Amino acid sequence: MKRTSRDIRTANRYEVLRQIIARSPTSRQELAAATGLSLATVATLVGELLDLRMITEVGFEDSAGGRPRGLVAVNASGGALIGVDIAETYVHVELFDLALNVLARAEEDMRPGESRPEQVVSHVAAAAGSVVAQAGVEGARVLGVGVSVPGQVDRDTGVSEYAPNWDWHDVPLLDLLSEHIAYPLYLDNPLRACAVAELWFGAARGRGDAVVVNLGTGVGAGLVLGGGLHRGVSNSAGEWGHTTLVLDGRLCHCGNHGCVETYVGAPGIMQNLRELSPQSALLHPEDQTATVDALARAVAVHDPVAVKVVRDTARYLAAGIADLVNLLNPEVVVLSSWVAARLGEPLLNEVREAVARHALRRPLASTEIVLSPIPTDPVCLGAATFALEGALQSVVQRNGQRATPARSRTAPPA
Amino acid sequence: MKRTSRDIRTANRYEVLRQIIARSPTSRQELAAATGLSLATVATLVGELLDLRMITEVGFEDSAGGRPRGLVAVNASGGALIGVDIAETYVHVELFDLALNVLARAEEDMRPGESRPEQVVSHVAAAAGSVVAQAGVEGARVLGVGVSVPGQVDRDTGVSEYAPNWDWHDVPLLDLLSEHIAYPLYLDNPLRACAVAELWFGAARGRGDAVVVNLGTGVGAGLVLGGGLHRGVSNSAGEWGHTTLVLDGRLCHCGNHGCVETYVGAPGIMQNLRELSPQSALLHPEDQTATVDALARAVAVHDPVAVKVVRDTARYLAAGIADLVNLLNPEVVVLSSWVAARLGEPLLNEVREAVARHALRRPLASTEIVLSPIPTDPVCLGAATFALEGALQSVVQRNGQRATPARSRTAPPA
């Protein structure tokens, strides 16, 4: 709520680093043009990032007749970030270099019974240890670990306030994790992780207002408003999956009927298929992933049942998205997470068509609907981005304390 | 999107003035405590406002043993603001002093045929002239006129991009008005007017995130996010009235079925009544206001039909509001506009109960649902507030240009 001039600096620092990562290698000139900042400010921020070893100078570029432009690029080996995606049935961990390339991956499956925080924590610790070992980076180079856990999360205290799948209430997850993991830890939920991933590296880059619709087992919407993540007053904004889509419709585990999630989440899609064709060979009753994969393959060969299921799903989804477009009037709506990635273009096309029928003309005209361009697990990437933001933040604080005791101020008297 | 340190100043200036209006008379000390700003900053801003004659010093207050606190209060007679509420069937105009008390009112009815911009403009001009004459203020003291017109509005260019009731497309309303009205003009739509009214003077004061639900003939939601109005990328955020509430439900004039507006807008409520009791004496087929009034009176004496209609309406409304609570996690949801004002507590109680059943526990726990505490026409008040913001803005700009040509800078050499 209370804004200070420091926030401006932070936002600009993020923006410059984002641009460097996106355009690497690039020149100060190009960055100034891209960010709208003055050359001086860009130079200062670039200098800061150089000091932090997050970027390096990588040569020169001809300029029309004058002094050549110095080029900077991300210093990929200047550090490593770890992103952890904790979900109902698995823990995915990825280790990234500073260009956000994946250097190592680890996955642990969790059996249905494993719901105690200690069990989850030990899976995370094992996987995190594994990626560090695989990538062969020294511990000192790991700048931080971002952790995404479903449900309501208080990022400041590191507490998982409520996780519906395991019936967790106020679990101090960060404290538990810090007993096994020595790197700086950052906790948030997958919705916001995906949104941040899109904001830094995906379709929401440079946009003021965006909605990142998350289609997985659960459904949610990460809201980017005014260039930043909207968290809401108690950190639980984005619970779009429990929006009522059909009055007295399908029963949802939240206790209500007709929630969006029951129609467009993976289990909902399976239900759509089941209702259309109970005996379909596409249906793998116990395996969401396999069913969605089968659907995607069947759509590719124009299987009529699969096409119809995707169309039905898209209609439900589009009704919900049209409401978001009308309400928030965003620049872009991004379809993210594994269901969206697998169903891809066929889903997107149906959604676009159906949204166009439902939304009001004016807001619709300025809103794009796109698939997430992020090729890897967006939750891991987003979690790693939290760690990146944190590293930037903490290093700058150190910097501030250290740099201020001045040099040029004491000189003149002598 | 791009923030500068000036925005901080503007926000602080607004906040200080808001607090002065709310607490008038008050001391600098109290303002500093209330805003969280330092005494020095508050003193500077108070000085600015004193220079502008928007506030005056009104005496002193004992302080525990030391120098008494100087008190400032709104200088009610320091200027006047006009708020114009253009609706389908009428034009309301109110003239306010700087404490936002209504000094004069005028109303013009518009007959169904009158849909040409020139006709509307002449009604506005007549009413505006009338309020100035009634209040007997000199023209020079009118700081500005805020105009609310339904539909999509571009506040910067002053163009009514689209007004569904009259089928207006890109009408340069501000240009037309400026031929009849000599004061500074500010154009926006009723949704945002109500939201701003709540933000400055109502239930959203001091809140970071709030939703102002507008229940009138049309339905919409003004969104206050991060302490400011959310406009969306093409200035059309807040079109909540056309959110799908009932799949394949009632036909809406927007072309879709089952929009919120068709169930909880005034015509929707009439339909709720008609479906329950087609012959009800409460029903005034041609008069929304009379019907809603009759309903309100009947509920007060526990008429079973009326109670049932309000309950049904509340359930539809609550389903929509619960979705907003889940999605945005606001601090407060304000029910505003004439339908909410007339149905009052009975509607509120039913809504609260029904929202509690639908919304998720966590976001719900931190969200209040309240009736607008604004006793007058909130649209007029909000429109006048736009004029107030504008006056603050423009005066400060003049101030900036005038004050800079320095005094102390040229002195030393001499």
Add this chain to the structure above:
DNA sequence: CGACTTCGTAAACCCCCTTTCCTAACCCCT
């Protein structure tokens, strides 16, 4: 009447961004 208290302004300082000035580094042309 002086000591104590509290208010409020003025000045100094820190942070942030931009503008301006100047040097560095390269091209080309003579």
Add this chain to the structure above:
DNA sequence: AGGGGTTAGGAAAGGGGGTTTACGAAGTCG
């Protein structure tokens, strides 16, 4: 090879904002 011409980038100055500190102003109390 040595000057213009041109562009890059750093350093300093300047303007906006907020806070801290110092001090005079204006009361109360003993």
